[in-house]
Amino acid sequence: MISGKGQAKFCGPTIGGRALAQRNVLQYVILGLLSQHERTGYELSAAFTNEIGEFWQAQHSQIYPQLGKLEDQGFIQHEKALAGKKLEKKVYRLTDSGRTYLNDWVGDATTALPVTKDEFALKLFFIKDASDPRLPGMLQEQIDLHQEWLAHLTVRMGDLFTNATQRAANFGHYLVLSRAVERETDYLRWLQETAAGLSRKDHQ
Amino acid sequence: MISGKGQAKFCGPTIGGRALAQRNVLQYVILGLLSQHERTGYELSAAFTNEIGEFWQAQHSQIYPQLGKLEDQGFIQHEKALAGKKLEKKVYRLTDSGRTYLNDWVGDATTALPVTKDEFALKLFFIKDASDPRLPGMLQEQIDLHQEWLAHLTVRMGDLFTNATQRAANFGHYLVLSRAVERETDYLRWLQETAAGLSRKDHQ
DNA sequence: TCAGGCATGTAATCAGTTACATGATTAA
């Protein structure tokens, strides 16, 4: 274990001595999404599903109140727009102070490892024996799941970044999406190798 | 009560149409850890830091109340033991019904992708330009962080699984730990390649 | 006309973190 000799100032959660928690990251995610272009709360909510669900999640019930707080703080502003003849929507955009606040966060050191809650890894962890009859089915289930997810990511990659101009215009987005594709590809390879390894043991 | 349409189905969070959330996984983690051998609450707490922090986290303030609930449900039992002459500790072990409850969960389909909250990926996502002066430093910071983490995992691997007998005795643990080492190795390779790619662009 | 999506919010609950609180044991 990597020990931090701590003088009990900040005693947050750790894994292997590494810091984990972050406070109110949601506000920065919203500011970041608005830094790309103006959006409604509904569009922000959709972005959490489609664009950044890979590494952050939030529901609309969390987003709308946060929008109010950010506006109170002067980091964003909204103007009303009409969808059709009656349905009002609030289109939010970043203010200058909001952009500064966002950039301060991006520039700050990120000393926390990503937080992962992986239920499959957990189940695997508790299986003692390579001959456990549940293992092949569990692995196949994950192969199917992650194949589907990889297909989704690949489609997004093709939609967004087919040429160098697109990659240059949103370099960070391109980096994280291409990394996600790589990561899922590598994970699928491991799942398949592990499943194959079990089969070989069965036939010994 | 005023009738709303669309009553109560279950509309949880998704990424790309995939289900995410799980309810009270903590209880199963505790049961799983106790299925390995009996432990105190303190030892369970330590296990979240040292053994399974890679894919699940919990503090002692969450663990102690959950132990009470699991005991109320009859899934675990404790007996008191003395550490020294006065200090009492509660050593918990799994009951038969607890083991059944745990195994039901392990056998259940895992249709949810792992939940990840990755602040670094988020920051990267919001960087538009490959020439952003913050990028090299950010990448180097992550390289240092994940190198340290990989070293920690490698030490654990060496401590726990040096021979085939150890790997066979806790096969699932071996699988997830060896996978974690692979994943971190692959991630570090990507970080370094990406950082190197930036340098080349700088010198063009 | 009707289903699915667009659009915005709040309420209730659950999960998770941080801090408070106390005291014993061990080894330097």
Add this chain to the structure above:
DNA sequence: TTAATCATGTAACTGATTACATGCCTGA
């Protein structure tokens, strides 16, 4: 003797999910 660790708990708060609630718009 004193710092680190063992040991157990609760309180206060923040974060996140699920459900409740309402109403408009578009296209089949």
